[in-house]
Every structure is written in structure tokens, then in C-alpha cells.
Amino acid sequence: MEGQESKSVKVNCSFCGKEMECPENMLAKSKKHMCFDCFHNEKNPPDEELKDVHIDVPVNMLEERISEEMTNDMVDKLFPDLWRSKKGELKHMSKKELAEEMFGAGIYFGTRIVMDVVRRSMEGGKPGEDANETND
Ligand SMILES: [Zn+2]
Numbered sequence: 001m002e003g004q005e006s007k008s009v010k011v012n013c014s015f016c017g018k019e020m021e022c023p024e025n026m027l028a029k030s031k032k033h034m035c036f037d038c039f040h041n042e043k044n045p046p047d048e049e050l051k052d053v054h055i056d057v058p059v060n061m062l063e064e065r066i067s068e069e070m071t072n073d074m075v076d077k078l079f080p081d082l083w084r085s086k087k088g089e090l091k092h093m094s095k096k097e098l099a100e101e102m103f104g105a106g107i108y109f110g111t112r113i114v115m116d117v118v119r120r121s122m123e124g125g126k127p128g129e130d131a132n133e134t135n136d
Contacts, residue, residue: 020056030054
């Protein structure tokens, strides 16, 4: 069953003028639109300037960036512990075994985090309900 997606309207990027799409429900709230190129090129956009800006971030791009950031974050946080606890046994492994062990550990942690997110989203709000709670 489809039809849950909101309609998209063609708009122009307020910064470079490029044609882009904006979901209808975003259109009402957005004063400006920013295409992904402009978003990407903007070094450190001040928050208040982007407050009412609808930014067109392609979903696949977003997934890629989130995955990348999550990976870097996890490596920073988890690797030191993993390294400390496994250092001893890793010493006796061949390079292939080592790579396998580390690859496996990465997948394990990744899966744990995904499962955690899934579980929390199942316990939490039901998707499809209007989560618009800003009253002022
Ligand atoms: Zn643009």
C-alpha cells in the first residue's frame, strides 16, 4: 500500500537557483530552500540562518553520511576497548585471521546498534502519527 508519501513541489534553491523538490508539508514551514550542493558547500552555516530553511538532502546521500559518521564514531569509541581486550589473542593470529576477527567484531557492534535503534523505535512513537508537537 502506497500513498503515505507527501507530494513534492518543484521549487528553486534560494541560494543558487537550481531546481529542486520540496515536500508539500515542508513547504509551509520553510522560508527558504537549500539544495544539497549548497548545503554541502556551506562550511559552517549558522543555526539561526538555517532555521527556516528546507534542505534537500537526498536519502541515499544521507544514509551514506550517517553510516560514515557512525562508523568513525564507533571506531573512536569502541576500538580502544576492543584492542585492549583482544590484544593478547590477536598477537598469535595470521593477518587473515586478524582481519576476519576485526571485521566480525565490526559487524557485531554494528548489528547491536541497529538492533538497539530498531527496538527503541518499536517501543517509542508509532510511525504514521502526526508528531507535530511544537505549539508555539
Ligand atoms: Zn543550491
